[in-house]
Amino acid sequence: MNMKLFCQPSFLTGLVLRLALVLWVTPAPVTEWYLPFLDTSTNTLTLNPWGTWLDLGGAITAFPYGYVMWLAFLPAILVCKALALPLMLGYGATLIGADILLLAVLRKIVPGRDRLLLAVYWLSPIVIVGSYVLGFNDLIPVLLLAGSLYFFKRARLILSGLVFITAVSAKLSMILALPFFLIYLQHNRPLRQHLPRLLIGLGAGTLATVLPFLLSSAGVSMLINNPEIGKVYELAFSIGDSSLLYVVPLAYLLMLYAAWRIKRPNFELFHSLLGLVFLLVVLMTPASPGWFIWAIPSLVAYQAASNRIAVAITAIFSLLYVVGALLITPDARLIVEQAAWLPQATSHLLFGGKLSSLVHTAMVATGIVLAIRIWRESVSRNDYFRLSRKPFVIGVAGDSGAGKDTYSDAIKGLFGSHSVTTLSGDDYHLWDRQKPMWQVMTHLNPMANDLEGFANDLVALTDSKNIHSRHYDHQTGRMSRPFMIQSNDFVIASGLHALYLPILRECYNLSVYLDIDESLRRHFKLQRDVHQRGHTEEKVLASFTRREPDSARFIRPQAAHADLVLSLQPIHPRILEGAGKNHPLHFKIVARSRNGLNELSLTRVLVGVCGLHVDMATRNDATEVELTIEGETSAQDIEMAARMICPRIFEFLDLKPQWQDGVMGLMQLITLSHINQALTKRFI
Structure with missing residues (x-):
């Protein structure tokens, strides 16, 4: 991280605020669950700290996390014990370290926006209140997930998969992101070939962190008995007498389908969809206040890509979160009741009425507005999302020997063969070269080609449908058997008559005509047909004179339409x-x-x-x-x-x-x- 960032007043303000909260605030989850578990597990180091905790009669809900979460806090806790310092300092120091690292990772994902990052992340009320006032440790898995996303963006897939599994080990909820990783790789054709590398990273991470945890019956028991898991089923509608429709799983599956429908996402689109998933989960459940931190990286990226209105709406959402979280926190109610300078009715007004529900309603409404804006601005307006609706079609016309195939191959080499489908007009000649009709008519005559079939197939590819076509072999002069051609992100249709019909020209997003100098065209065509296609020089020279009238009548006028x-x-x-x-x-x-x-x-x-x-x-x-x-x-x-x-x-x-x-x-x-x-x- 750039050291100048540490000197910014906003960074120093946020750092001082965090240190003050660590020193003076003792959140109930930390003092009742996390620190006792960490204290017990470090008295006698063991590879099964969950079993040790339960054997000593500890609460089964104290630490429902895997090895990575335990190992994240272990060093600072051991240092505090060695120096006889309060364990709360070790816990808080770990959170601050994860906080600074997450800021660094977000700076890599959203480069060049330091001031914005400090404002919307480092000073985020959700992060500060959720982590340091309420004591939740979701910063650890969110940091690891963000790190996995960073490596994913850089196409370092083995490392991305490994870090992702550590996020899952830290908190099982991060598994929600896995299908989106797989869909992204499956549909992003340049990266699809690297899917095995991601699977290697996932497998290695699973063997190192998840499998050992699964072998601990005590750890699995603490995870299964975690009351937070059941919250995803609380929003439900009754169907008949015995069935329920669970809204959160339904919304999640619909988001998976929406991601699957995008034929080729880019990283920004993938990141936005992932953020929408986490945001919808926390909005539709009576979520733990720590869960809201899951959506923070995506909200930061959205604000960086949007405008001040997005920043303002997110700020309102964050403030409503803070108010709502404090209204349901027993510690906050105790502070109000013990404040001698406040009227006695204040506690009932704040905590005994409908105020907390109204604040939560307002927060959910603001969150839904954010979700709609993210979908509209970051998803539906995304170039890749729009491209997924219809391929980009390029039409390439030109005379025989003008270099249409060479040019098409050069463009195909830029986008990759995995993303480009080519349709050749030569494959729509009506007859094999041995047929006597070629003595009467040349290839340059539209009547010698199935232009209607060429147009129908191009329309089908433009409509993202697959077709069946044949291939014309220039060496043998014969057509192959029909084979399937799949539509793709880019379609290049090249041929002598690629711009001849109006319906063909309507299909193209870009039409190109290759108008090579005539002397060069004859030179290149002679080289190609003699040395590559096996024709005699005399036959090629004779074809120039024979084809010239058709070239002037049918081929060259197409340049006016390009x-x-x-x-x-x-x-x-x-x-x-x-x-x-x-x-x-x-x-x-x-x-x-x-x-x-x-x-x-x-x-x-x-x-x-x-x-x-x-x-x-x-x-x-x-x-x-x-x-x-x-x-x-x-x-x-x-x-x-x-x-x-x-x-x-x-x-x-x-x-x-x-x-x-x-x-x-x-x-x-x-x-x-x-x-x-x-x-x-x-x-x-």
């Missing part, structure tokens, strides 16, 4: 003369956009970061922007430029995006800029 036209052009007209290994080809990119492409910021980055030469112009009465980009650049420069002009898009990329060098990297960068714009437009 949001983005990417043109690969030679640096000079005679570039192909003598091209080979000793004379590599050098190109320039001309990008024309109808929607704009962050041209000013993009130009600055391309010049300043990538060291390229950029010319900018407008066309068609300034409705189109054209950038001409020359020079060589590296994949590292492209990634740096992308982080500068569209940082938000990185949430959607693979864990290790495959950035390209040269002109293909520039195409990636320009395309990402357009995708970023299209996502923003889609989410308006």
